[in-house]
Each structure stands twice: as C-alpha cells, then as structure tokens.
Amino acid sequence: MFTSKVYKSSPVIIQNILLSSRAFLRKKLRENIKCVQYTKELIANEYDAEALNQYQNKKYKKMLNNANDNTSYYKGFGTDISTYPYIDKVTLNNNKDKFLLSKKSGVVINGETSGTTGTPLSIPQNMESVVTEQAFINRMMKWAGFNSGDKRAWLRGDMIVPLEQNEKPFWRYSYSENMIMLSSFHMSQDHLQDYINAMVDFGVQIIQAYPSSIVTLAKYLDVNNQFYSGDLKSIVTSSESLSKEDKLLVEKRFKCTVFDWYGLFERVAAIASCEQGRYHILTDYSYIELLPAGKTEDGRDRAEIIGTNFNNSLYPLIRYKTGDHVILSNEKSCPCGRVFPIVESIEGRVGDYLIAENGQKVHILNHIPKGVNGLLGTQFLQKESMRIEVLVICNNNFIEDEKLKLINNVKERLGSKMDVTITVVDNFIRTKNGKMRQAICDF
Numbered sequence: 001m002f003t004s005k006v007y008k009s010s011p012v013i014i015q016n017i018l019l020s021s022r023a024f025l026r027k028k029l030r031e032n033i034k035c036v037q038y039t040k041e042l043i044a045n046e047y048d049a050e051a052l053n054q055y056q057n058k059k060y061k062k063m064l065n066n067a068n069d070n071t072s073y074y075k076g077f078g079t080d081i082s083t084y085p086y087i088d089k090v091t092l093n094n095n096k097d098k099f100l101l102s103k104k105s106g107v108v109i110n111g112e113t114s115g116t117t118g119t120p121l122s123i124p125q126n127m128e129s130v131v132t133e134q135a136f137i138n139r140m141m142k143w144a145g146f147n148s149g150d151k152r153a154w155l156r157g158d159m160i161v162p163l164e165q166n167e168k169p170f171w172r173y174s175y176s177e178n179m180i181m182l183s184s185f186h187m188s189q190d191h192l193q194d195y196i197n198a199m200v201d202f203g204v205q206i207i208q209a210y211p212s213s214i215v216t217l218a219k220y221l222d223v224n225n226q227f228y229s230g231d232l233k234s235i236v237t238s239s240e241s242l243s244k245e246d247k248l249l250v251e252k253r254f255k256c257t258v259f260d261w262y263g264l265f266e267r268v269a270a271i272a273s274c275e276q277g278r279y280h281i282l283t284d285y286s287y288i289e290l291l292p293a294g295k296t297e298d299g300r301d302r303a304e305i306i307g308t309n310f311n312n313s314l315y316p317l318i319r320y321k322t323g324d325h326v327i328l329s330n331e332k333s334c335p336c337g338r339v340f341p342i343v344e345s346i347e348g349r350v351g352d353y354l355i356a357e358n359g360q361k362v363h364i365l366n367h368i369p370k371g372v373n374g375l376l377g378t379q380f381l382q383k384e385s386m387r388i389e390v391l392v393i394c395n396n397n398f399i400e401d402e403k404l405k406l407i408n409n410v411k412e413r414l415g416s417k418m419d420v421t422i423t424v425v426d427n428f429i430r431t432k433n434g435k436m437r438q439a440i441c442d443f
C-alpha cells in the first residue's frame with residue numbers, strides 16, 4: 001500500500017486516513033471472537049505445565065494425523081515423528097504442491113517472502129493460521145504490558161513516506177490504532193532527533209520495532225549521552241536478530257524492557273523473551289526439536305531449531321530445518337514463572353555470513369565492530385572471495401586510527417590477506433520489506 005500511487009500522491013491527512021482504515025479492516029479480519037478466545041486459552045496455559053503439555057499433545061497429534069491423511073508428501077508416515085525426514089526451504093520449493101492439503105476449504109491466503117537469504121518462498125495459509133498468529137502476537141503484547149488503547153509507535157520497515165523525501169515528517173498516524181508509524185528508510189543521522197521527538201510528543205507507551213531501527217536510535221542516544229525522555233512501558237522487537245549487547249543498549253537508553261520475538265515466515269517456531277530477559281521456546285506454538293550443532297567459542301552447546309507447525313492445517317510442515325541456531329541454557333525455570341523451556345540466546349541468522357580466507361563461513365560478526373570509536377552501525381558486503389566492503393554509519397570520532405582498527409578486526413576474523421575497504425554511508429541496504437541484513441554475501 002505504501003508504494004501505491006494513490007497513497008503516495010495523497011496529502012498527509014488523507015494518508016493518515018488511509019492508514020487508519022487499513023488498520024481497522026485488518027483488525028476486524030484478524031481479531032474476531034475466535035482470536036479473543038484463543039488468546040485467553042494461550043494465556044491460561046503459560047503458568048501450568050500440565051495444561052500446557054496436554055495442549056501441546058493435542059495439537060501435535062492433530063497435526064501429524066492431518067498431514068498423513070491429507071497430503072501426498074506425508075502419506076503413510078504414521079504417528080512417530082522420529083521417522084519423518086527433515087525438510088528445508090529447498091525441499092519445499094521442489095515439492096510445493098505435495099505439502100498442500102488435498103481437500104481444501106475456506107479462504108486461502110498466499111503468503112510470499114523474498115527471504116532474507118534471497119531464496120523466495122511461498123506458503124499458502126488458511127484463516128485459522130492468520131487468526132492464531134494474531135492470538136500469539138496478542139499474548140506477546142500482553143507480556144509487554146500492552147492494554148487496549150495504549151499509544152504505540154511502529155518502526156517496522158514500512159515505507160511510510162516515499163524514499164526520495166528528505167524533509168520531515170517521516171511518519172504518519174494511524175488513528176484507529178492510536179499509533180504513530182515511522183519510516184525505517186529515512187533514518188540518517190541528521191533525522192534521528194526528529195524521530196525521537198515525534199515519539200515523545202505523541203506520548204508513545206510501547207514501541208514495536210525492527211531491531212536494526214531501534215538500535216540505530218539507541219546508538220544515537222548513546223553517543224550523544226542522552227536517554228529517551230518519554231515514559232515507555234516496553235519495546236517489542238521482531239523479524240531480525242537482536243544481539244545481547246544491542247538489547248542491553250536499547251533497554252538502557254530507552255529505560256524499559258525489550259521483549260524480543262523470534263519467529264519465521266514458515267511459522268514452525270517461535271521464541272519470545274520475557275520481562276526477566278530469558279528466551280522461552282513457545283511449546284504451544286509449534287513442536288520444536290533442537291538438533292546439536294557443535295559448540296560456541298566459549299564451549300557452550302549450540303543447536304539448530306527444527307520445527308513442526310501446529311496452526312496451518314492447510315500446509316503441514318514437519319521437522320523443518322530453520323537454519324537458525326540457539327545456544328542452550330542450563331536454567332530449568334524462569335523467575336517469571338512461565339513454564340516454557342529456556343534457551344540462552346538465539347544466534348544471528350545463519351544466512352548472514354561472510355566467507356573467510358580459508359573458505360569457512362563466518363556467521364558471528366557482532367564482535368568485529370567492538371572497541372572501534374565513532375561507529376554507529378556496520379553492514380558487510382562480499383561480492384567476491386577475498387574482498388569485503390564494510391558499510392559504516394559513523395560520527396566525527398571515526399578517525400583514521402579507528403578505521404584501521406576496524407579493518408584489523410575484520411582481518412582478525414576473516415584472514416590477514418583479505419582486502420577490506422570501508423565506505424561511509426547515510427543508510428544501510430535493506431530488503432524490499434525493509435529488513436536489514438548484517439552481512440550480504442553474494443557471489
């Protein structure tokens with residue numbers, strides 16, 4: 001909608017009305033009676049291990065039976081999940097129709113993603129899937145303290161104003177949701193104070209943001225030694241990975257808790273952080289298996305997330321390899337009292353990597369900018385082997401010595417013969433839906 005001619009050519013007040021109407025319709029469609037009931041059911045289970053277990057078993061059996069009876073891919077596999085093969089994005093793309101229910105009924109919504117790793121994927125969903133997803137979002141918002149009518153900011157990769165616009169305001173208002181919607185595409189350094197002022201002036205209580213966007217604002221506050229002056233209940237992030245360091249920085253500078261949500265387009269897994277900062281695997285959302293995937297540098301166990309979806313009976317996916325990793329935790333219970341299992345952290349998407357001098361893929365790039373002054377953000381591009389371009393957003397403290405430090409950090413991780421260049425930019429490269437990848441390796 002944001003890139004449509006009608007929206008772009010409308011005056012601001014009409015754009016506000018268009019946004020509000022769209023939000024109203026979406027809410028009507030998703031948040032029906034079923035959704036309200038479902039949200040209540042989810043909330044009732046989260047402190048009760050027995051109830052949660054029963055609920056999960058019911059969903060699990062229903063899912064396997066449905067896949068067996070109604071899809072050609074899973075015909076005859078039976079009720080023991082350990083006999084099912086692992087599948088992944090490639091399996092899906094090669095067998096698209098075999099996962100689809102032979103007996104379809106009701107509305108079919110064709111979701112599509114360009115995918116952060118560049119492989120497009122399309123998955124049909126039924127209304128049950130859309131409504132249950134909304135119920136899980138509602139529960140997450142409840143964790144974050146949201147009450148109906150609270151003022152929210154939305155900073156999630158939508159092109160709220162045209163890309164070529166270079167004067168504020170870079171935001172619009174959705175009155176039906178009491179929400180200020182800000183563009184993620186216009187966040188150059190000289191606009192950031194305006195973004196912060198706009199949210200404070202609106203009286204925002206909860207911010208829903210892409211990690212890369214809220215981290216940009218937190219870093220801005222940090223280098224200017226400022227704190228967000230409004231009074232926030234919480235910040236809810238999702239759709240990109242958020243490192244521990246960045247999460248702490250956002251919490252410090254915005255003076256509130258960050259509730260981070262990990263989910264994926266395939267809807268086979270969801271992990272959410274609570275007010276105690278622990279990441280909980282939502283075992284009522286899907287069936288998760290954690291496949292050992294080696295150890296971290298400091299000796300902790302790493303595992304790949306394998307998921308089986310519960311809520312899209314139109315397109316059952318069983319033992320789907322997400323390619324995303326978690327670090328396992330020793331903690332068996334959380335002070336928040338919820339009974340979901342805990343993981344230590346979610347590692348950056350495996351898709352975001354660079355190829356080192358020795359040919360190895362290097363996934364964890366968070367450490368590279370550490371200790372370099374004046375850096376507000378980095379993005380790595382690799383278009384050929386042995387050559388890396390680092391895009392940086394920086395301030396005046398990023399002097400020649402700091403550049404050398406950054407280049408050395410890259411070489412330390414990726415090899416001393418690597419050709420490393422630095423390019424200062426105003427904005428990073430984003431995917432069509434506004435997501436920012438930490439590394440783009442494209443050759």
Ligand SMILES: [Zn+2]
Pocket residue numbers: 274275276277278280334335336337338
């Ligand atoms: Zn917890």
